[in-house]
Amino acid sequence: MERYVVMTALVVTLAVATVLGLIWRHRQGRLRAVTSDESLFDVLATLGVEPGTRATLLQFSSAFCAPCRATKRVLGDIAAVVPGVHHVEVDAESHLDVVRRLGILKTPTTLVLDARGVVTTRAAGQPDKAAVLAALGQAVG
Amino acid sequence: MTSTTFSRTSSDTLIDVRGPRFGAWITTAVLAVVLLTGSGLLLLAQAVVFALGSRGRSPYGAFFKAVVKPRLGPTTETEPQAPTLFAQLVGLGFAVVGTLGFLTGLTTLGVVATAAALVAAFLNAAFGFCLGCEVYLIFKRATSTKGATA
Numbered sequence: 001m002e003r004y005v006v007m008t009a010l011v012v013t014l015a016v017a018t019v020l021g022l023i024w025r026h027r028q029g030r031l032r033a034v035t036s037d038e039s040l041f042d043v044l045a046t047l048g049v050e051p052g053t054r055a056t057l058l059q060f061s062s063a064f065c066a067p068c069r070a071t072k073r074v075l076g077d078i079a080a081v082v083p084g085v086h087h088v089e090v091d092a093e094s095h096l097d098v099v100r101r102l103g104i105l106k107t108p109t110t111l112v113l114d115a116r117g118v119v120t121t122r123a124a125g126q127p128d129k130a131a132v133l134a135a136l137g138q139a140v141g
Numbered sequence: 142m143t144s145t146t147f148s149r150t151s152s153d154t155l156i157d158v159r160g161p162r163f164g165a166w167i168t169t170a171v172l173a174v175v176l177l178t179g180s181g182l183l184l185l186a187q188a189v190v191f192a193l194g195s196r197g198r199s200p201y202g203a204f205f206k207a208v209v210k211p212r213l214g215p216t217t218e219t220e221p222q223a224p225t226l227f228a229q230l231v232g233l234g235f236a237v238v239g240t241l242g243f244l245t246g247l248t249t250l251g252v253v254a255t256a257a258a259l260v261a262a263f264l265n266a267a268f269g270f271c272l273g274c275e276v277y278l279i280f281k282r283a284t285s286t287k288g289a290t291a
Contacts, residue, residue, distance in 0.1 A: 014259075020264065099282060106278050107277075
């Protein structure tokens with residue numbers, strides 16, 4: 001192939017990749033508000049875990065997931081200092097029925113549940129601590 | 142407090158995050174040269190690197206450990222090794238297809254496969270994006286017939 005054609009192809013490939021990367025990074029960990037009426041207490045009961053009295057941070061993780069550890073730290077830190085908030089980490093691979101039901105596509109995915117177990121916010125990818133605290137404020141307030 | 146339903150059996154080997162990022166930059170450069178030169182042999186060499194990397198024996202990683210890492214600050218961030226091994230396997234798949242394309246004269250196939258691998262390597266290097274990690278759960282959801290298991 002002509003040298004300039006190949007160079008153009010390379011530059012275009014990298015430019016497209018950069019745009020995709022910036023979009024992906026922007027969307028990572030963003031908390032989206034969710035309208036739902038469905039309590040997930042039955043799901044938590046099946047998993048054998050206790051919901052928080054004021055809110056629950058439900059995190060789906062998998063073994064193949066570098067950001068899951070960081071997310072676990074972030075959510076764990078929050079649950080340790082905010083009273084009535086419980087952090088639950090679920091292995092997505094062993095609970096594919098729950099994963100399908102809740103439309104979980106990747107790990108980590110974090111669902112913020114209010115006191116009734118209803119999802120108020122969700123985030124795919126590692127969330128920012130301040131954003132989670134803000135979402136929690138909305139869930140309990 | 143945190144409750145977890147995890148019962149991981151795979152080993153949780155942790156590695157310094159800078160190692161795979163360094164390797165991804167080298168890979169990006171190599172694949173860029175492949176794209177510019179159409180060299181099936183260079184892509185074959187990169188395929189061998191991917192194969193070694195998928196077993197945790199990446200030459201780029203070895204170079205990082207021996208030469209680069211001692212010149213950097215201490216490790217501050219670690220990640221599980223398993224996703225990086227899987228990513229190398231994905232890269233190997235692209236590289237094998239690309240090599241076959243170049244060496245059999247199917248240049249377009251070679252170029253497309255190389256460009257795809259280049260995008261994945263570049264995203265990993267520049268943004269820490271891990272393609273294998275992103276698709277793993279989707280793949281499991283679609284292919285597993287199991288529902289709730291212990």
